[in-house]
Amino acid sequence: xxxxxxxxxxxxxxxxxxxxxxxxxxxxxxxxxxxxxxxxxxxxxxxxxxxxxxxxxxxxxxxxxxxxxxxxxxxxxxxxxxxxxxxxxxxxxxxxxxxxxxxxxxxxxxxxxxxxxxxxxxxxxxxxxxxxxxxxxxxxxxxxxxxxxxxxxxxxxxxxxxxxxxxxxxxxxxxxxxxxxxxxxxxxxxxxxxxxxxxxxxxxxxxxxxxxxxxxxxxxxxxxxxxxxxxxxxxxxxxxxxxxxxxxxxxxxxxxxxxxxxxxxxxxxxxxxxxxxxxxxxxxxxxxxxxxxxxxxxxxxxxxxxxxxxxxxxxxxxxxxxxxxxxxxxxxxxxxxxxxxxxxxxxxxxxxxxxxxxxxxxxxxxxxxxxxxxxxxxxxxxxxxxxxxxxxxxxxxxxxxxxxxxxxxxxxxxxxxxxxxxxxxxxxxxxxxxxxxxxxxxxxxxxxxxxxxxxxxxxxxxxxxxxxxxxxxxxxxxxxxxxxxxxxxx
Numbered sequence: 001x002x003x004x005x006x007x008x009x010x011x012x013x014x015x016x017x018x019x020x021x022x023x024x025x026x027x028x029x030x031x032x033x034x035x036x037x038x039x040x041x042x043x044x045x046x047x048x049x050x051x052x053x054x055x056x057x058x059x060x061x062x063x064x065x066x067x068x069x070x071x072x073x074x075x076x077x078x079x080x081x082x083x084x085x086x087x088x089x090x091x092x093x094x095x096x097x098x099x100x101x102x103x104x105x106x107x108x109x110x111x112x113x114x115x116x117x118x119x120x121x122x123x124x125x126x127x128x129x130x131x132x133x134x135x136x137x138x139x140x141x142x143x144x145x146x147x148x149x150x151x152x153x154x155x156x157x158x159x160x161x162x163x164x165x166x167x168x169x170x171x172x173x174x175x176x177x178x179x180x181x182x183x184x185x186x187x188x189x190x191x192x193x194x195x196x197x198x199x200x201x202x203x204x205x206x207x208x209x210x211x212x213x214x215x216x217x218x219x220x221x222x223x224x225x226x227x228x229x230x231x232x233x234x235x236x237x238x239x240x241x242x243x244x245x246x247x248x249x250x251x252x253x254x255x256x257x258x259x260x261x262x263x264x265x266x267x268x269x270x271x272x273x274x275x276x277x278x279x280x281x282x283x284x285x286x287x288x289x290x291x292x293x294x295x296x297x298x299x300x301x302x303x304x305x306x307x308x309x310x311x312x313x314x315x316x317x318x319x320x321x322x323x324x325x326x327x328x329x330x331x332x333x334x335x336x337x338x339x340x341x342x343x344x345x346x347x348x349x350x351x352x353x354x355x356x357x358x359x360x361x362x363x364x365x366x367x368x369x370x371x372x373x374x375x376x377x378x379x380x381x382x383x384x385x386x387x388x389x390x391x392x393x394x395x396x397x398x399x400x401x402x403x404x405x406x407x408x409x410x411x412x413x414x415x416x417x418x419x420x421x422x423x424x425x426x427x428x429x430x431x432x433x434x435x436x437x438x439x440x441x442x443x444x445x446x447x448x449x450x451x452x453x454x455x456x457x458x459x460x461x462x463x464x465x466x467x468x469x470x471x472x473x474x475x476x477x478x479x480x481x482x483x484x485x486x487x488x489x490x
Contacts, residue, residue, distance in 0.1 A: 040407040045077040046084030054086045054232040061226035067417040089411035095451035098414045100401045102458035111391035111411045113229035123309040143290040147466040162359040186323025193315045199286040217257025218320050265312040321385040322468040329379030332433045346371045347481045365473040374435035384416035384454040416453040
């Protein structure tokens with residue numbers, strides 16, 4: 001018989017319950033003592049409750065308080081030393097420390113936060129090992145990631161979607177409807193990403209709805225991703241249990257959201273492979289085609305699971321995040337009247353000078369709308385579209401970062417929302433939407449650009465970054481130059 005069973009024979013239920021509670025209390029107390037005084041990270045500052053239990057960070061995440069919480073910690077503890085934000089994780093708030101984390105090949109192992117399966121099947125984004133990521137990224141390097149390739153191959157297709165979007169918004173304005181513009185630009189982003197992935201857009205803009213509830217379910221799923229990624233015990237002990245994974249993780253059986261997207265990727269890959277078996281592909285390669293043609297250095301192809309997971313990767317990673325960036329920039333513009341007036345005046349002047357096409361081209365925005373480009377950069381700085389803990393693992397033997405020795409195995413991370421509000425770099429008005437800071441000088445602009453973390457940095461920088469900027473450079477000037485009634489809703 002077990003020890004507790006023996007006790008239960010000799011103790012009354014109330015005494016037994018007290019004994020169990022006492023044991024639990026003792027275990028909690030011992031954990032707090034260990035984490036605060038004997039843990040390898042105990043010398044770093046941080047609140048005892050968050051640095052003793054990872055569930056604290058999980059709760060903060062699902063309550064949408066993480067940016068505010070980490071900002072509070074930086075104000076309380078300063079930026080001189082890394083801040084301990086969980087039992088095993090350090091936050092480096094200084095922008096200057098990001099390169100030491102994300103450019104060092106020895107730190108190219110992602111934390112377990114990304115390997116939960118909460119975002120669907122394994123993909124390049126969820127690959128933890130740095131060498132595996134390098135090989136997979138090389139295999140997919142033929143895809144149109146750079147702005148030059150996008151301009152040559154895809155910009156005319158972007159134009160079709162931009163024209164359709166403006167038309168639909170004008171229809172809403174003419175009918176006096178109130179729409180949430182942030183939702184509408186997210187639907188635009190979903191169509192762009194699905195178009196690049198599968199050639200044909202899902203039709204969110206055309207039908208003016210969140211098709212198959214992809215965006216809605218993605219946002220719901222982010223709560224689970226944030227929780228399981230931060231609650232280490234749940235991530236490492238509970239999720240691997242078969243029945244738990246089946247209950248919580250997305251399945252191809254779902255009729256909407258991630259499950260539907262996984263099913264659609266499987267259907268389209270299977271159909272495309274059958275067509276290729278009959279005759280050589282002769283269309284404009286979409287991302288699906290690039291995944292099917294991808295080869296590792298030894299000549300092998302992606303596995304069937306990899307093909308399907310990567311076909312839907314752009315939609316998963318880029319639709320809601322780019323939509324967030326688009327919506328945030330529009331919010332900053334419309335709530336800062338003097339900035340909005342100057343941006344519209346710049347567009348109007350460039351248009352009168354014959355410098356802008358209909359719809360506007362990426363290169364025209366870059367060359368002729370410097371203030372508007374500064375607005376985009378400033379919006380992305382203040383409200384990064386992916387405010388997440390992109391943690392890496394400190395290498396064997398540990399590492400010195402910003403003069404501090406970090407023990408091996410430590411999760412080390414930066415946080416865009418905090419870094420990009422650093423007053424030492426951006427000035428006392430770091431929390432203010434002031435696009436002019438990007439136009440002070442070329443040297444100053446390059447300095448700010450070098451520490452932008454909104455799309456990550458280093459060998460794992462978001463490979464959809466240029467796609468996102470093309471969307472912003474093309475759609476936002478069109479929307480901002482429309483009649484005020486068109487952009488008033490939402």
